[in-house]
Amino acid sequence: MYAMLQHMAIQIASTAALADLGALLRARDYRFITVTPATHRRVNRRPENEWADDLRGVLGWSRPFREGVLPPDIEALLDGAGLLADCRNGQIRGRRSLVRASTIGDRLYFHSAWPTSDDDAVFFGPDTYRYAAAMQRALASPLLGRPPSDIRRAVDIGCGAGPGAIELALQCPQATVYGADINPDALALAAVNAGINGAARLVTCRSNLLDGVDGSFDLVMSNPPFILDPDELPYRHGGGEHGAQLSIDIVRTALERLNPGGSLLLYTGIAIVEGEDRFLDAIRGMLDEACSAWAYEELDPDIFGGQLGCEGYENVERIAAVWLHAVKRS
Template sequence: MTSSLRDPDALFELGQALQQADYQFVTTTPASHRRVNGRDGNERARDLRGVFGWSRPFSADVVPAGMLDLMRRAGVLRERDGHLCATVRASTVGERLYFHSAFPTREDDAVFFGPDTYRYVAALKRSMEAMTPPARAVDIGTGSGAGAIEVACRFPDCEAVGADINPFALSLAAVNARLAGAAHVPTLHSDLLKDLDGGFDLVLSNPPYILDPSELRYRHGGGMHGAAFSVDIVDAALERLRPGGTLLLYTGIAIVEGRDAFLETVRSKLDARCSNWRYEELDPDIFGGQLDCEGYEDVERIAAVWLHATVRG
């Protein structure tokens, strides 16, 4: 099953309507989402947060008629068991609103958004504080577009490309950029950087890093317990960054017997190509429930890490 957006302009107007209604919603982990929705009284949505945040079924009188019409025009409304459901969610990070896939994210082209996105944006903002304004940036695997949009809002003259292999993600990212007032965020199809021309002053990414038996694109990071795709991003960035350019990477790393195989793999590459780089654990233990899954029998923990590297000028 694939997702599609019928009318991007209608979704943009829906986002504006939610912003005007002072809509706010912080997206939790899937485990927390299930727990909250499983509580008595949470079977159906009673307000906009229930509809667009908690992805609960709702009756037509819960959503203003104008919003309901925009949902129909955008193609983000469906009926299930006699109730209506939104096929997108809306999350907020500060003043920005981001559309992404509704819960649960079972489709291969689902656009994921959650606690990792908040950590990614926070680390990105810290790193941009002392950064020379880039002329051209790219967010690899942009998803909702959060990374590219934050760069474009911080550096208004920068072309901040949102790159992804998922057409649905590119559609949502384009709408989200409009909602943020980010003028220079082209959303382009690309496998890593293979389909893009030229060099970059900034490469950033928050890639999938889970070892997923179903190999869903928004989750599966490949070999090395899900770190292989992150290694590929480091390689692509070091190849395409202009002199003095910067790589900013947020990812999750499986720690096995105290060892970080990702860091061991990229250390020599960074030493060879970069004037300086730093690597830190932002959170030592995330998605603990993943350790019960196939392929994680020898994993002690999954750490959220941040890599900030500058290539030689």
């Protein structure tokens, strides 16, 4: 429908402009809740949504816009940073933003524009909200191996745009929180988002699992990719049987690097096959051996239903959103 001429690449000029843009959006009390890609597609296909007519349409819904829609100061920041792309619909020319801005409560997060089809896309969606909410509950849970005030060193594996790490850093201001990811664009956006939201002790680092970060941790958290993606897009593909391999690897790595009494917090999606949770079957032995306590629950019994029609999911009944909180034995 629309022809775009480039994709996002976060550079130094982009990060400075995004920091300024974040301040402008917060001053304007900008709010946007990001929906699933399927919902996004359906809403944008409505005839009245062909073009953006306001700030949320441009920076939230990733709709093309014509001259005069964006406030001049916001358009100038995006343009100067190279974060606007020319596009056209038929004979009508317009532009699109190469970033989106979403909110969790009062916090603002930049991430990739929709659709997220590039290898280096930085994803943000409903799973992000579930992840942040589950983390908040865990910090208040009696299961937490140590009080939040005693957490000194933490890491978010696969931090993406940084919402999990930043929300944790704001709850535990005494802690150094590492945001680890393999994607340089994700790390650049996480650093920008940390600055916008006042998470001064967030440290970004390029890392596959924890191979780029030394030492042990009081808390390890993650919201990894968990889909069996035929294109193996890094932000979607979990590998192994039905996409669970990366989640299994994170459990193993976290248990090796946690301090005694430290917690692992994991949000992921699991394929249920003939009523069985094979991810739980794969990690149960590790948890029983290394942990003094652990809890596992389904947060949502049925997510990503459209995935069941894809190759590799022929015998899958449903995909469930699950939450694991494990405490390493002292």
